[in-house]
Amino acid sequence: MTETTAGAHEAHGTPTGWRRWLYSTNHKDIGTLYLIFAVVFGIVGGLMSVIMRMELQAPGMDVIWGDSSTQEHTFNVLVTGHGLIMVFFMIMPAFIGGFGNWMVPLMIGAPDMAFPRMNNFSFWILIPSALLLVGSTVIGDGAGTGWTVYAPLSTIGMTGPSVDMAILALHLAGASSIMASINFITTIFNMRAPGMTLHKMPLFVWSILITVFLLLLSLPVLAGAITMLLTDRNFGTAFFDASQGGDPLLYQHLFWFFGHPEVYVLILPSFGVISHVVSTFSRKPIFGYLGMAYAMVAIGAVGFIVWAHHMYTAGMGVDTEAYFLAATLVIAVPTGVKIFSWIATMWGGSLTFETPMLWAMGMIFLFVLGGVTGVVLANSGLTTAFHDTAYVVGHFHYVMSMGAMFGIFAGFYYWVGKMTGHQYPEKLGQWHFWITMVGVNLTFFPMHFSGLAGMPRRIADYPDAYAGWNLISSYGAYISFAAALFFLYVVYRTFKSDEKLEANYWGEGATTLEWSVPSPAPHHTHEAPPTVR
Amino acid sequence: MNSVTPLLWRKALRNVPLVGATIFAALIAGAGAALAQEAGLGAPFDWQMGFQEPASPVMRDIIDFHNFMLWLITIIVIFVLGLMLYIMFRFNAKSNPVPSKNTHNTLLEVIWTVVPIIILVVMAVPSFRLLYQNDVVPTPTSVADLYGVDVSGEITLKATGLQWAWEYEYVDNGVFLFSSCLYGPDYWCFGGEAPEGAHRLLETDNPVVVPVNTLVKVQVTAAAVIHAWAVPAFGVKIDAVPGRLNETWFVAERIGTYYGQCSELCGQYHSYMPIQVNVVSQEDYDAWMAGQLAAMQPDRLKAPTTEFAQQGITPRRALAIAPDLAN
Numbered sequence: 001m002t003e004t005t006a007g008a009h010e011a012h013g014t015p016t017g018w019r020r021w022l023y024s025t026n027h028k029d030i031g032t033l034y035l036i037f038a039v040v041f042g043i044v045g046g047l048m049s050v051i052m053r054m055e056l057q058a059p060g061m062d063v064i065w066g067d068s069s070t071q072e073h074t075f076n077v078l079v080t081g082h083g084l085i086m087v088f089f090m091i092m093p094a095f096i097g098g099f100g101n102w103m104v105p106l107m108i109g110a111p112d113m114a115f116p117r118m119n120n121f122s123f124w125i126l127i128p129s130a131l132l133l134v135g136s137t138v139i140g141d142g143a144g145t146g147w148t149v150y151a152p153l154s155t156i157g158m159t160g161p162s163v164d165m166a167i168l169a170l171h172l173a174g175a176s177s178i179m180a181s182i183n184f185i186t187t188i189f190n191m192r193a194p195g196m197t198l199h200k201m202p203l204f205v206w207s208i209l210i211t212v213f214l215l216l217l218s219l220p221v222l223a224g225a226i227t228m229l230l231t232d233r234n235f236g237t238a239f240f241d242a243s244q245g246g247d248p249l250l251y252q253h254l255f256w257f258f259g260h261p262e263v264y265v266l267i268l269p270s271f272g273v274i275s276h277v278v279s280t281f282s283r284k285p286i287f288g289y290l291g292m293a294y295a296m297v298a299i300g301a302v303g304f305i306v307w308a309h310h311m312y313t314a315g316m317g318v319d320t321e322a323y324f325l326a327a328t329l330v331i332a333v334p335t336g337v338k339i340f341s342w343i344a345t346m347w348g349g350s351l352t353f354e355t356p357m358l359w360a361m362g363m364i365f366l367f368v369l370g371g372v373t374g375v376v377l378a379n380s381g382l383t384t385a386f387h388d389t390a391y392v393v394g395h396f397h398y399v400m401s402m403g404a405m406f407g408i409f410a411g412f413y414y415w416v417g418k419m420t421g422h423q424y425p426e427k428l429g430q431w432h433f434w435i436t437m438v439g440v441n442l443t444f445f446p447m448h449f450s451g452l453a454g455m456p457r458r459i460a461d462y463p464d465a466y467a468g469w470n471l472i473s474s475y476g477a478y479i480s481f482a483a484a485l486f487f488l489y490v491v492y493r494t495f496k497s498d499e500k501l502e503a504n505y506w507g508e509g510a511t512t513l514e515w516s517v518p519s520p521a522p523h524h525t526h527e528a529p530p531t532v533r
Numbered sequence: 534m535n536s537v538t539p540l541l542w543r544k545a546l547r548n549v550p551l552v553g554a555t556i557f558a559a560l561i562a563g564a565g566a567a568l569a570q571e572a573g574l575g576a577p578f579d580w581q582m583g584f585q586e587p588a589s590p591v592m593r594d595i596i597d598f599h600n601f602m603l604w605l606i607t608i609i610v611i612f613v614l615g616l617m618l619y620i621m622f623r624f625n626a627k628s629n630p631v632p633s634k635n636t637h638n639t640l641l642e643v644i645w646t647v648v649p650i651i652i653l654v655v656m657a658v659p660s661f662r663l664l665y666q667n668d669v670v671p672t673p674t675s676v677a678d679l680y681g682v683d684v685s686g687e688i689t690l691k692a693t694g695l696q697w698a699w700e701y702e703y704v705d706n707g708v709f710l711f712s713s714c715l716y717g718p719d720y721w722c723f724g725g726e727a728p729e730g731a732h733r734l735l736e737t738d739n740p741v742v743v744p745v746n747t748l749v750k751v752q753v754t755a756a757a758v759i760h761a762w763a764v765p766a767f768g769v770k771i772d773a774v775p776g777r778l779n780e781t782w783f784v785a786e787r788i789g790t791y792y793g794q795c796s797e798l799c800g801q802y803h804s805y806m807p808i809q810v811n812v813v814s815q816e817d818y819d820a821w822m823a824g825q826l827a828a829m830q831p832d833r834l835k836a837p838t839t840e841f842a843q844q845g846i847t848p849r850r851a852l853a854i855a856p857d858l859a860n
Contacts, residue, residue, distance in 0.1 A: 059733070073801040146798045150759060152775060157696075157758040157800050242776020248759060249774065282624075283632040288642055313761055313796075314772045315779035318668040322661060329653045333646060339613065340645040346620045348633035353625070361617060368613045372606035376599070379656075381663030384770040384781075385584065385595050388761060388796040453581035454765035456796045459804035463734045463792075465577035 025116030034097030045085035057474035075460035076144030083147030095269035106514035109193025114186035129172035136165035151240035181212035195532035207272025225254035256307035270407025280509035281357035282349025295334035312383035328378035355429030359410035370398025391451025421520030442476025590680035592768030687748035694760030694773035697802035744818035764793035
């Protein structure tokens with residue numbers, strides 16, 4: 001009791017021990033928890049992809065455990081787990097929960113998030129969610145539905161508890177994200193420092209704001225869709241069962257109405273991070289700030305009306321396809337604005353190539369590579385050649401595994417000194433970049449070739465002719481995973497470093513508010529709102 | 534040795550960006566090399582980098598449009614790469630110690646918005662044409678008008694996706710085929726030995742047979758879960774959805790054997806439900822069809838095994854699934 005009453009004042013000190021983390025209401029601590037979570041699941045999801053690549057390294061079913069009654073299903077379970085983990089438990093926690101929590105209050109001059117306790121809940125509800133998903137691989141046969149969980153494969157096609165557990169995992173992760181979204185929207189709209197109008201807000205904050213709006217508007221649709229899956233599976237409804245008047249395509253429309261905004265949820269925060277990094281290491285303010293912000297708004301808005309370009313072969317009718325083709329092409333315009341604005345930011349700058357800048361420039365180039373194959377895929381006339389081939393896998397890994405993940409690494413190296421007070425070792429950071437660069441390109445570039453040659457995606461075994469490029473892809477995946485392990489070593493070395501860091505260790509190029517507080521950022525910052533000119 | 538190795542390491546470490554850039558450039562160059570390959574007909578070949586040889590007018594159009602797109606996107610990527618390399622050399626801190634403070638240029642911003650729009654519009658015109666020609670099922674005459682292909686007649690083929698095989702019905706004459714990936718004593722192709730030179734995971738026990746230069750309308754559906762019926766050389770891919778009858782079409786211009794695979798995740802043995810289409814001359818097709826019809830004489834249809842009867846499988850279908858048993 002005495003502790004509680006005395007705590008009224010001391011509650012603002014740094015709590016210690018497990019209470020600091022489990023009970024945390026501090027945006028920095030919660031951000032750190034999210035980042036640790038993302039690293040752990042990045043390794044888990046990465047391991048799954050390594051097993052998949054080992055199986056695909058050569059024709060035949062040689063690697064995955066079990067016999068022909070389970071091997072292929074296990075492969076599908078890995079495909080599903082890899083997709084869901086990387087989307088919901090790696091990229092989203094790293095960007096929104098991790099960097100978003102850490103940097104949004106710092107950048108807008110707020111002392112914390114608007115709803116600190118809800119912030120705590122948003123993180124900790126992810127743990128049961130992750131346990132359900134991981135559990136679904138070992139309890140029952142595993143969910144081998146792909147991350148899209150298409151009905152009727154996910155309803156009548158897969159019995160047992162696994163798919164139910166995966167669906168409930170998605171529900172919890174969705175609830176977590178919706179709460180986080182409400183938190184960010186409230187924080188950004190109401191807690192900006194005096195003088196910081198929306199049009200003076202840093203681009204990373206813009207990117208998070210747009211991202212959480214996308215989540216808030218799309219996740220309830222996913223929740224509805226997967227609830228219908230649950231009741232179809234367990235309670236005799238027939239939303240997606242054609243034999244009882246349901247429609248399997250309804251599920252696809254609902255899923256992709258969520259799914260397409262979701263992929264922008266993954267890439268938009270990366271855009272935000274890259275803008276900061278490019279501006280900092282060019283020692284120039286961002287070029288065309290308003291264009292950059294509204295390009296993201298446009299990408300987010302158009303992202304809601306292009307969903308059925310994932311369903312070109314479903315038999316929608318030619319006029320519908322034509323509409324989605326046109327709408328999808330439109331996205332190339334704001335995306336082009338962003339690319340060219342980054343280039344114009346660097347133009348005339350005084351560039352140095354520290355690790356964050358390497359990741360940022362790598363991201364820009366590889367995102368362009370993934371973007372142009374996206375423009376190819378937008379053409380529904382080509383879809384009969386491309387749909388569900390390895391080409392698609394190559395495309396979306398270029399924009400996700402390079403576009404989004406490179407952004408995460410750029411942000412990590414950019415802010416790790418601010419977050420921990422320890423600077424990363426520069427040479428090792430650069431090695432990490434180059435090893436990853438070689439690895440991911442070796443992995444994903446050949447997928448374009450095997451896709452053009454006709455190799456379907458999500459197959460456990462393939463005709464022998466595809467062996468060559470698959471072998472290269474597999475070697476690339478091993479190099480990429482080695483780079484991920486190397487990253488853990490870099491993190492270890494970072495924490496061993498005792499280099500003293502200034503508040504703004506990047507110098508004149510870094511102008512946002514997080515650089516006005518000491519490194520590491522103290523437990524409480526901006527207790528009095530800073531003034532923004 | 535002991536003294537040399539760390540020195541090399543240190544040297545390499547000092548030049549990380551240079552070493553990295555060299556390796557990366559070498560990789561890109563290696564990947565871009567030897568693009569001019571001879572395409573195979575109907576099936577993929579080792580180290581293939583492009584599309585399969587087209588066997589239908591639609592696939593020819595797809596390849597033409599994709600070649601146009603490939604040029605376009607290659608130019609865009611090289612343009613961006615060139616800009617970035619120029620920036621790295623011209624505007625690094627050594628060459629340009631004092632950064633400019635330029636943050637706006639309205640003309641530039643208008644240009645990089647309008648030029649992509651123009652490019653997209655230029656691209657959209659052939660894209661829409663391709664889509665409508667590809668997607669709308671034509672008549673034999675309109676195929677002749679659109680593609681200049683002399684088409685003789687049409688047949689309708691119904692493909693039903695099962696877990697994990699395809700069942701075909703020649704709708705015009707009621708012939709059923711059960712086409713699976715079947716070799717050797719084991720039911721699935723991974724169990725038995727494929728014949729010498731066979732295309733593993735592509736060949737089926739009962740290939741679809743269609744006549745050359747004929748409009749083949751394909752109606753596609755599925756029994757339980759979604760599959761997709763695809764033959765790359767024809768430029769055909771359409772989902773097989775339970776409760777829907779999707780329709781697509783192709784005109785095969787060349788006699789030969791063409792392979793495809795199920796292209797929608799359909800469960801455990803998704804990798805093992807290939808599609809094999811034998812394109813034959815009209816005479817060979819007629820002979821084959823006569824043989825199929827002869828094999829379906831009524832007296833042979835009367836005696837399904839009890840096993841099939843219990844499963845509710847009709848005699849005609851039983852014959853298709855396992856002719857020997859049904860007999």
